[in-house]
Amino acid sequence: MKVIAYRNYGPPEVLKLEEREIPTPKKNEIRIKIYNTAVNSGDWRIRKADPKLAKLYFGIFKPKQPILGISIAGVVDSLGKDVTKFKIGDKVFGSTGMRLGAYAEYTCIPESSVILRLPEEISFSEGACLSFGGLTALDFIQKCNLQKNQTFIVYGASSSVGTAAIQLAKHFGAIVTAVCSQKNFDLVKSLGADFVMDYETFLSESHNKKYDVVFECVGKSSITSNLLHRSEGGVLVLVGASFKEMFQAAWISLTKGINIKFGPIAETLENLNILTELTRKGIYKVVIDKFFPLEAMAEAHRYVEAGHKKGNVAINIDND
Numbered sequence: 001m002k003v004i005a006y007r008n009y010g011p012p013e014v015l016k017l018e019e020r021e022i023p024t025p026k027k028n029e030i031r032i033k034i035y036n037t038a039v040n041s042g043d044w045r046i047r048k049a050d051p052k053l054a055k056l057y058f059g060i061f062k063p064k065q066p067i068l069g070i071s072i073a074g075v076v077d078s079l080g081k082d083v084t085k086f087k088i089g090d091k092v093f094g095s096t097g098m099r100l101g102a103y104a105e106y107t108c109i110p111e112s113s114v115i116l117r118l119p120e121e122i123s124f125s126e127g128a129c130l131s132f133g134g135l136t137a138l139d140f141i142q143k144c145n146l147q148k149n150q151t152f153i154v155y156g157a158s159s160s161v162g163t164a165a166i167q168l169a170k171h172f173g174a175i176v177t178a179v180c181s182q183k184n185f186d187l188v189k190s191l192g193a194d195f196v197m198d199y200e201t202f203l204s205e206s207h208n209k210k211y212d213v214v215f216e217c218v219g220k221s222s223i224t225s226n227l228l229h230r231s232e233g234g235v236l237v238l239v240g241a242s243f244k245e246m247f248q249a250a251w252i253s254l255t256k257g258i259n260i261k262f263g264p265i266a267e268t269l270e271n272l273n274i275l276t277e278l279t280r281k282g283i284y285k286v287v288i289d290k291f292f293p294l295e296a297m298a299e300a301h302r303y304v305e306a307g308h309k310k311g312n313v314a315i316n317i318d319n320d
């Protein structure tokens with residue numbers, strides 16, 4: 001099978017096409033013939049070990065798992081002897097979790113993974129792009145205990161997490177302001193944003209409005225500027241906080257009693273189910289900016305790392 005592997009941390013060029021044996025599933029695993037994966041913001045960070053501390057988990061001298069990729073959609077083509085939940089031919093999608101391995105024609109994962117059957121209404125590419133931003137936005141919105149008619153501002157609204165957050169916050173009844181570049185105003189309005197604002201306006205002194213939830217998706221604005229827009233008793237969410245910002249946020253929470261949410265999310269089957277139902281019913285839309293073939297993985301990484309994708313970037317491995 002074809003895979004895209006990286007043997008050393010570094011720039012997009014470390015991603016190389018390799019030939020591998022097709023893996024055999026262990027007794028509790030399903031093997032998936034992968035039709036689509038996605039390149040997420042986490043992928044390029046792992047590839048270049050950003051931050052360097054990531055090497056403690058992913059391999060100190062070189063990557064322990066040379067095949068990146070967490071998002072997956074495809075067809076089950078082989079079963080371990082103890083598998084009961086899936087059968088050969090099932091269309092499935094979801095996340096491989098920290099096992100990664102989705103930049104390949106096949107992968108084996110436990111049947112207990114955050115994987116579901118793909119409904120007819122959802123394409124393979126949508127399935128592959130559903131979990132990363134969607135599960136992240138949903139987990140943080142749940143942690144905010146968002147209520148109907150609360151005001152919700154999302155900074156970095158055109159990102160994968162941002163495009164999901166707009167739609168989910170609207171679904172839960174919030175009044176949503178999307179902060180993004182003017183070029184993306186139409187996109188965020190089409191996803192349901194009630195108000196739009198560009199970055200400069202958000203950061204300007206003239207913007208003194210306060211919100212029940214300030215949802216910072218892209219780690220590009222300071223904690224101080226975000227706190228200025230949090231209403232009394234409101235929540236600040238820092239989806240893309242750096243280690244330094246996490247310490248800062250923990251300190252502010254502790255000393256000032258401000259509700260700040262940050263840290264890694266828990267990917268759950270329950271939340272993937274919620275997203276799937278919303279997508280199936282047409283309430284939630286997976287935004288896909290571009291498609292690249294598996295062989296153009298380095299180019300896809302370059303595009304995603306540049307930081308201006310709208311929603312998600314899908315990789316075609318087989319026909320969609």
Ligand SMILES: NC(=O)c1ccc[n+]([C@@H]2O[C@H](COP(=O)([O-])OP(=O)(O)OC[C@H]3O[C@@H](n4cnc5c(N)ncnc54)[C@H](OP(=O)(O)O)[C@@H]3O)[C@@H](O)[C@H]2O)c1
Nearest residue numbers: 041136156158159160161181220240263264265307308309
């Ligand atoms: N906590 C967790 O468990 C968790 C899970 C997943 C992701 N994350 C983090 O969440 C963050 C977002 O991930 P993502 O994949 O959704 O990002 P992404 O899609 O790669 O973000 C791209 C978007 O960011 C916007 N952007 C770039 N510079 C900006 C700026 N200065 N101000 C506002 N927006 C700007 C771009 O819009 P323009 O083109 O207009 O600049 C673009 O649409 C990342 O930091 C990621 O590490 C955390």
